[in-house]
Amino acid sequence: MDGSHPAGFAEAGMAFAAAQPVAAPVLAEGTRFRVRVLRLSPGEATSLQSHLHRSEHWVVVEGTAEITLDIRARLVGEGEAVHIPLGQPHRLGNPGRLPVTLIAVETGGYLGADDVVRHD
16 A cells, blocks of 8 residues: 555544444344444444454445544445455544434454454
8 A cells, every 4th residue: 555545535523422323233144244234323423443353344325424544534425335444443423414324244254342442
């Protein structure tokens, strides 16, 4: 990598209420993958976090999410996706007036709930 940021990302700076996604039902699960539904109410955001053993791929299926990778953020609308590489600090926020729903595909050798490093 050359150290540049993905196209469409800007410096993060929007303030949100701290929250975790409301309900995260598991849609499918295997030895090295898990598929979940994440929902976030307007004005809420998850903590800035990373994972030591898994990467994630998020597809927004309802609303508009603000997705932060490291210190860069961008708006992601319905039908758009973002890949979160292993170890990359990331945050999900909802800057809109409607709930945000996304499908999160987690892949890696370990998918335990304790594979979270919080950066806030």
